[in-house]
Amino acid sequence: MTKRLWLWLPFAGFALVLGLLIHGLVAPESHDIPSQWVGQPMPHFDLPAASSSRPGFSSANLTAGKPHLVNIFASWCIPCAAEAPQLVALTKAGVEVDGIALRDRKVDLDAFLERNGNPYARIGSDTTSSVAMALGSTGVPETYLIDSKGIIRLQHIGVLYDDDVPRLIAQMKALH
Numbered sequence: 001m002t003k004r005l006w007l008w009l010p011f012a013g014f015a016l017v018l019g020l021l022i023h024g025l026v027a028p029e030s031h032d033i034p035s036q037w038v039g040q041p042m043p044h045f046d047l048p049a050a051s052s053s054r055p056g057f058s059s060a061n062l063t064a065g066k067p068h069l070v071n072i073f074a075s076w077c078i079p080c081a082a083e084a085p086q087l088v089a090l091t092k093a094g095v096e097v098d099g100i101a102l103r104d105r106k107v108d109l110d111a112f113l114e115r116n117g118n119p120y121a122r123i124g125s126d127t128t129s130s131v132a133m134a135l136g137s138t139g140v141p142e143t144y145l146i147d148s149k150g151i152i153r154l155q156h157i158g159v160l161y162d163d164d165v166p167r168l169i170a171q172m173k174a175l176h
Contacts, residue, residue, distance in 0.1 A: 047124025
């Protein structure tokens with residue numbers, strides 16, 4: 001009997017390690033990553049309007065005395081469409097959301113906003129990805145929480161999910 005147990009022990013150990021690895025990949029603790037920019041001022045930028053319905057966006061808009069969310073997105077980004085309802089919910093809760101459209105065309109962006117809603121107060125066109133690169137952005141979507149003085153307080157990589165909304169609202173309220 002004990003000989004059989006010893007035969008199965010390596011398999012059980014392998015299964016345990018594999019299970020932990022899969023769990024870590026499927027359910028990471030957080031999509032918020034430590035960033036060299038957290039605690040730093042937003043880099044200087046002045047982007048022209050990316051949409052027909054919203055003005056352009058600049059770093060000066062972020063020092064207006066209230067916190068903002070800055071969302072880097074694109075009309076060609078499928079996950080960006082998936083997070084649109086969460087951005088709309090944040091806007092309805094009083095969070096000011098500004099956007100940076102990455103390598104996009106105005107006509108495509110207007111169609112995207114028509115289909116998915118437009119939670120943005122301002123949308124800047126980053127056709128060369130210069131602002132995204134200055135922030136160390138890993139891609140789209142990506143969201144930054146900016147305090148009332150223009151300091152980056154959080155970087156969230158990937159899609160915002162329903163359970164992210166109350167947490168972001170609480171973090172925004174704490175910055176007031």
